[in-house]
Amino acid sequence: MRIAQALTIAGSDNGGGAGIQADLKTFQELSVYGMTVITAIAAQNTTGVQGVFPISYEGIAQQLDSTGDDFKPNAVKTGMLYSTEIIQLVAEKWRHYEWSNLVIDPVMVAKGGAPLLQQQAIQTLITELIPHARITTPNIPEAELLTGMSIRNLSDREEAARRLVQMGSTYALIKGGHDTGGMIVDVFYDGRSFHYLENIRIVTPHTHGTGCTYSAAITAELAKGSSVLAAVTTARAFIQAAIEDELGIGAGHGPTNHFAYQRRQRGER
Ligand SMILES: Nc1ncnc2c1ncn2[C@@H]1O[C@H](COP(=O)(O)OP(=O)(O)OP(=O)(O)O)[C@@H](O)[C@H]1O
Ligand SMILES: Cc1ncc(CO)c(N)n1
Numbered sequence: 651m652r653i654a655q656a657l658t659i660a661g662s663d664n665g666g667g668a669g670i671q672a673d674l675k676t677f678q679e680l681s682v683y684g685m686t687v688i689t690a691i692a693a694q695n696t697t698g699v700q701g702v703f704p705i706s707y708e709g710i711a712q713q714l715d716s717t718g719d720d721f722k723p724n725a726v727k728t729g730m731l732y733s734t735e736i737i738q739l740v741a742e743k744w745r746h747y748e749w750s751n752l753v754i755d756p757v758m759v760a761k762g763g764a765p766l767l768q769q770q771a772i773q774t775l776i777t778e779l780i781p782h783a784r785i786t787t788p789n790i791p792e793a794e795l796l797t798g799m800s801i802r803n804l805s806d807r808e809e810a811a812r813r814l815v816q817m818g819s820t821y822a823l824i825k826g827g828h829d830t831g832g833m834i835v836d837v838f839y840d841g842r843s844f845h846y847l848e849n850i851r852i853v854t855p856h857t858h859g860t861g862c863t864y865s866a867a868i869t870a871e872l873a874k875g876s877s878v879l880a881a882v883t884t885a886r887a888f889i890q891a892a893i894e895d896e897l898g899i900g901a902g903h904g905p906t907n908h909f910a911y912q913r914r915q916r917g918e919r
Pocket of ligand 1: 668759760761788789790818822824825826827828835836850851852853854858859860861862863886889890891893
């Protein structure tokens, strides 16, 4: 049996709802073999981030080499990259190992406001990594920081997507989770036309790791050979189910339900 393989280069969330833990759970649910390169250990729970401990440069470089020297991931996603040095390292190894299907979730700030990317690293993300991306998936505040524009309405979101494609990302997805309306509109751009993924906003505090889970599902689908739009469409259904069937774990912003999508596929709900 040949199984699709995906690599996540991201930070650790001991609470299991975001970061590499969310990525691995999502890969597994979508029948993709998951691998990890850990960039930082975040001490966090549903009430906030208590600490961030970056892995040493050598530690990350060796994880990348150990992975690249032996494995051939069909898709790779990046999450929390934390610093300029780590972004430069990932870009260098990306070229060296000639990986494909890069999904960039430009993680910058945790839901409670804790910084997960140093301010000065944003420019490095733009110049070094985004030109390699198959798709980049910012939320609205991240898209604002990457493009230098303020995003108030749908046409601003379209312009931000255009700018990301101009920066070299083949596709762009501007996520609408941070909007306040009753509908959430994620704007997908393929360099020529726009596609809008519209869903009802679920009223719940349990949205920790939504961005990680969504981009991991896109990565898993790309690893299996889906087109980018098909991957995003499946991933959107995955995250909608994961938010809807809430688990109610923790006292604050709890994790999403990574089991929900497959349980529904099996008719268990
Ligand atoms: N309350 C909600 N109801 C329905 N869908 C949601 C909700 N919150 C988020 N989503 C979906 O999840 C996607 C990602 O959410 P969001 O934009 O909040 O990402 P994020 O800020 O990167 O998440 P995080 O930093 O917690 O990982 C949204 O684009 C939307 O598709
Ligand atoms: C490790 C990690 N990555 C990403 C996020 C954003 O949800 C988080 N809270 N923690």
